[in-house]
Amino acid sequence: MADLGLVAADLVVGLMLGCVFAVIAHGLNVIWGVTKVVNVAHGEFIMLGAYGAYYLNLYLGFNPLLSVPVDAAIGIGVGFLFYFGLLHRELRGKETITRESEMVTLVATFGLSLILSNVALAIFKGDAVGIRWAPETLALGPVGVPLGGLYVAISSVAIIAISDLFLSRTYLGNAIRAYSQDIGAAQLMGINPTRIAAIATAIGFGLTMAGGALLTVWLPVGITPLIGSTYAPISFVIVVLGGPGKMWGSLLGGLTLGILIDVLPAFGISTSIAVAVAFLILIPVLLFAREGILR
Amino acid sequence: MAQPVEPEPKPTTAGISGRTKLIAGIVVAVLIVGITSGIVYVLSQTPASAFGIVRVGFSISLTGQYNVEGKNSLTGIETAAKWINDHGGVEVNGKAYSVDLDYYDDASDPTNVVNLYPRIITQDNAQFLLAPYSSALTGAAAPLADQYDRILLSHGGSSNTLWTKGYRNLVEVLSPATTYLDGPLDWIKANHPTDKIAFLYADDAFSIVAGRAAVAHAQQLGLANASIQTYPNKGTTDFHTQLNAAKAAGADDLIGGGHFQDGQAIVSQLSSVNWKPKIVSLLVAVTEPSFQSGLGAAANNVTGPSQWESAVNYTPALAATQGFTWFGPSSADFTTLYKSIHSGLAPTYHSGEAAASLFILVKAIETANSLNTTAVRQALAQMKVMTFFGGFQVDSTGLQTAHTMVLVQWQDGQLKVVQPAAVAQSSVRYPYIP
Numbered sequence: 001m002a003d004l005g006l007v008a009a010d011l012v013v014g015l016m017l018g019c020v021f022a023v024i025a026h027g028l029n030v031i032w033g034v035t036k037v038v039n040v041a042h043g044e045f046i047m048l049g050a051y052g053a054y055y056l057n058l059y060l061g062f063n064p065l066l067s068v069p070v071d072a073a074i075g076i077g078v079g080f081l082f083y084f085g086l087l088h089r090e091l092r093g094k095e096t097i098t099r100e101s102e103m104v105t106l107v108a109t110f111g112l113s114l115i116l117s118n119v120a121l122a123i124f125k126g127d128a129v130g131i132r133w134a135p136e137t138l139a140l141g142p143v144g145v146p147l148g149g150l151y152v153a154i155s156s157v158a159i160i161a162i163s164d165l166f167l168s169r170t171y172l173g174n175a176i177r178a179y180s181q182d183i184g185a186a187q188l189m190g191i192n193p194t195r196i197a198a199i200a201t202a203i204g205f206g207l208t209m210a211g212g213a214l215l216t217v218w219l220p221v222g223i224t225p226l227i228g229s230t231y232a233p234i235s236f237v238i239v240v241l242g243g244p245g246k247m248w249g250s251l252l253g254g255l256t257l258g259i260l261i262d263v264l265p266a267f268g269i270s271t272s273i274a275v276a277v278a279f280l281i282l283i284p285v286l287l288f289a290r291e292g293i294l295r
Numbered sequence: 296m297a298q299p300v301e302p303e304p305k306p307t308t309a310g311i312s313g314r315t316k317l318i319a320g321i322v323v324a325v326l327i328v329g330i331t332s333g334i335v336y337v338l339s340q341t342p343a344s345a346f347g348i349v350r351v352g353f354s355i356s357l358t359g360q361y362n363v364e365g366k367n368s369l370t371g372i373e374t375a376a377k378w379i380n381d382h383g384g385v386e387v388n389g390k391a392y393s394v395d396l397d398y399y400d401d402a403s404d405p406t407n408v409v410n411l412y413p414r415i416i417t418q419d420n421a422q423f424l425l426a427p428y429s430s431a432l433t434g435a436a437a438p439l440a441d442q443y444d445r446i447l448l449s450h451g452g453s454s455n456t457l458w459t460k461g462y463r464n465l466v467e468v469l470s471p472a473t474t475y476l477d478g479p480l481d482w483i484k485a486n487h488p489t490d491k492i493a494f495l496y497a498d499d500a501f502s503i504v505a506g507r508a509a510v511a512h513a514q515q516l517g518l519a520n521a522s523i524q525t526y527p528n529k530g531t532t533d534f535h536t537q538l539n540a541a542k543a544a545g546a547d548d549l550i551g552g553g554h555f556q557d558g559q560a561i562v563s564q565l566s567s568v569n570w571k572p573k574i575v576s577l578l579v580a581v582t583e584p585s586f587q588s589g590l591g592a593a594a595n596n597v598t599g600p601s602q603w604e605s606a607v608n609y610t611p612a613l614a615a616t617q618g619f620t621w622f623g624p625s626s627a628d629f630t631t632l633y634k635s636i637h638s639g640l641a642p643t644y645h646s647g648e649a650a651a652s653l654f655i656l657v658k659a660i661e662t663a664n665s666l667n668t669t670a671v672r673q674a675l676a677q678m679k680v681m682t683f684f685g686g687f688q689v690d691s692t693g694l695q696t697a698h699t700m701v702l703v704q705w706q707d708g709q710l711k712v713v714q715p716a717a718v719a720q721s722s723v724r725y726p727y728i729p
Contacts, residue, residue: 006543009568013535121358121402128363128556130563132591137569146535146567220563221589222532222556226359230530262536271526271537272498 033245049212243292
């Protein structure tokens with residue numbers, strides 16, 4: 001029988017880890033859901049967001065939470081460049097995103113991923129860096145709650161809530177949703193598809209790099225040029241679990257993974273098996289709920 | 296009314312069209328590239344020894360997971376090569392050869408190792424090999440050394456299992472993995488025998504051998520195990536769950552780790568779970584200066600095993616009393632030379648063990664008085680040599696039997712040797728208070 005105190009402690013950590021997973025996957029969710037582009041370079045942009053927060057801390061003394069809006073703004077700029085540099089030529093003038101376009105963008109972003117990770121290795125030299133910030137722990141009875149993780153969890157939920165409100169309550173958000181559902185019909189309603197796809201991509205990149213900044217709170221050390229290879233697969237699983245384009249799907253997918261990975265070991269299951277189980281969830285979802293768990 | 300005039304055809308330039316010029320340009324470019332490549336290839340095929348060179352090839356992790364350990368290993372090897380070349384090189388049959396290093400970054404990836412070593416041997420003509428850093432990468436290189444009949448000296452791969460697979464050319468310079476965590480356990484047994492120990496170690500080839508040996512050693516000593524956990528070596532960055540479990544099991548001490556990044560992450564997350572073990576002793580990571588600079592106060596009082604520290608003074612006199620032949624510089628001379636060519640940075644144990652591998656190789660070549668692989672391997676099997684790094688003697692499989700380890704602890708920003716008492720700079724601080 002598992003120790004209840006340990007289960008509670010692991011549940012708290014799992015919830016916070018789930019929120020970290022959610023926020024780093026959220027940008028991928030937006031881009032995939034709206035433009036139907038599977039950004040294979042997603043992990044590298046998480047890495048760049050983390051390095052952005054690190055250098056803002058190193059040179060300007062920013063704590064990682066203050067770096068989030070700065071990273072997001074940089075990410076939006078990068079997103080526009082990414083769209084017009086890589087995606088526009090393939091997506092422009094199309095009323096539906098064909099399988100051929102998906103393959104072209106997949107390969108293009110894969111190439112970008114290789115370029116970014118190798119350039120980062122050349123520049124950052126592979127040294128593990130991190131930001132020492134907010135290491136205090138809040139004692140809630142027998143359970144210790146790391147404040148850094150709590151801040152990330154709150155920020156993560158706030159970011160997802162704001163993006164949901166933006167998409168459902170604003171004209172631009174509704175235009176993005178319309179584009180994601182039917183490009184041809186959206187055009188008939190006077191929506192400029194290029195503008196909308198570029199904005200959605202930019203928002204997705206802003207969210208991704210903001211997620212990278214928040215990751216540095218959860219990981220006070222261990223930011224390396226290769227960190228994207230750890231978090232990109234997790235992000236893909238989360239988006240598939242929650243359903244591409246479903247804002248709260250990021251949180252649902254993230255929490256599912258985080259809780260499974262952190263709570264199963266309390267029942268005597270090794271960490272390696274817990275991670276495998278979390279990824280195995282993907283198979284029934286793909287078989288029985290291809291649009292994700294959320295309806 | 297003027298008649299329309301047909302435009303005259305434009306004259307061609309000396310009868311050569313643009314298309315012909317383009318083709319001629321391409322042919323010339325291809326010829327230049329081909330001839331240049333041929334010259335480079337022929338030069339690269341020239342036997343190295345024709346120029347009085349002993350070429351020593353290896354891959355090393357300058358990027359990726361093991362970049363910290365790899366870079367320090369490389370600087371150690373470079374220092375050793377400089378010392379050897381400054382002191383007359385390698386003498387074989389009365390002729391002096393200089394050591395020429397030939398290396399590539401393997402990015403901490405065994406698939407790169409598998410591609411690089413054949414290239415180092417067949418294209419670069421390396422006569423002898425040093426292993427890459429880590430047991431996993433050394434394991435990838437070892438069969439290639441046998442396949443191409445080259446000596447492979449291991450300076451960063453210490454998993455005992457490497458020497459159970461029958462590789463004839465793999466020779467270990469450092470202490471084997473099974474002895475890494477004996478130091479902290481022996482100290483706990485002697486000073487706090489009622490402490491309960493949490494074992495937490497990575498599942499890679501080296502860490503799992505070191506971790507399992509530590510568990511067995513603790514059982515032999517009669518120490519109580521609070522918990523035994525492993526974690527995936529690749530990609531694990533979150534240790535909250537494992538630390539929570541160790542804390543909940545009532546552990547007093549934390550023993551284990553794996554390599555640099557996970558070791559640093561474990562210590563950084565102790566505060567998140569509000570746990571202060573009395574002894575924290577982790578593999579590999581602790582000896583690196585960047586462990587302390589990255590963690591700050593959290594690194595204080597963390598202990599770890601070390602293959603070598605510059606403060607540990609092996610001398611020719613000690614070698615003589617223990618029946619070893621001395622070879623190479625003293626610890627102080629090695630440290631001074633290392634600092635002089637590496638911007639004042641002090642060598643770490645990864646620098647020391649990697650440098651020692653080159654000294655041992657050179658001593659073996661000179662003992663064999665030959666550049667032949669079989670002769671040098673026989674010399675390695677029979678040598679009993681001491682360098683600044685400590686003793687060297689191997690058993691019939693190539694496993695190291697003479698080298699011993701020390702225990703180090705970060706104390707107020709300084710890395711101090713704390714065990715064994717005979718060479719200690721300071722006593723062990725207990726309990727761990729960051």
